[in-house]
Amino acid sequence: TAGITQAPTSQILAAGRSMTLRCTQDMRHNAMYWYRQDLGLGLRLIHYSNTAGTTGKGEVPDGYSVSRANTDDFPLTLASAVPSQTSVYFCASRGDSSYNEQFFGPGTRLTVL
């Protein structure tokens, strides 16, 4: 079982360009999340989706958008990248039952120059 995958593994992006980070899970989890991880700031929630067709804003949503067309995929788009979006991005998913573990993808390291 693949679990949860992300692509690309890493990317260098010129400021002002757009970029979509991909996230796919095969666990049929309804809830999915995008976090960014920066040194000293922990894991900050960008956007989330509790089920296909719905999305919500997290702690740091500005400059990012998401869509959830189906259960498996939850792409994160940067419409016009800025250097402050340089970070490691983690996608995660969680099952429906109470107290379910949240699983993380392997991460995407993004550098915006």
Place this chain on the structure above:
Amino acid sequence: GENVEQHPSTLSVQEGDSAVIKCTYSDSASNYFPWYKQELGKRPQLIIDIRSNVGEKKDQRIAVTLNKTAKHFSLHITETQPEDSAVYFCAASKALNRDDKIIFGKGTRLHILP
């Protein structure tokens, strides 16, 4: 909303000694407290969790304690080993609310000294 504070941000202990990481939370309705370990260059992974109906849980060398009254919980690692070196995150959520999100602390970087 929920706020989780984690201390210390960095912790160095001698191999074989114990390590303790402490967290506080703000929302008294939170009832699920997972701990994640993130090794260098890897993804965070769940190592242990505790529910609000228990005060302590152990799994080999790691244990978690919860004080609901004071709204704080702790991770204890005994007989530390080099492979315990990692960043540890505490978190809190209202598990019975499907739409609730897990809120993470800012992490503790644990160094095990030889």
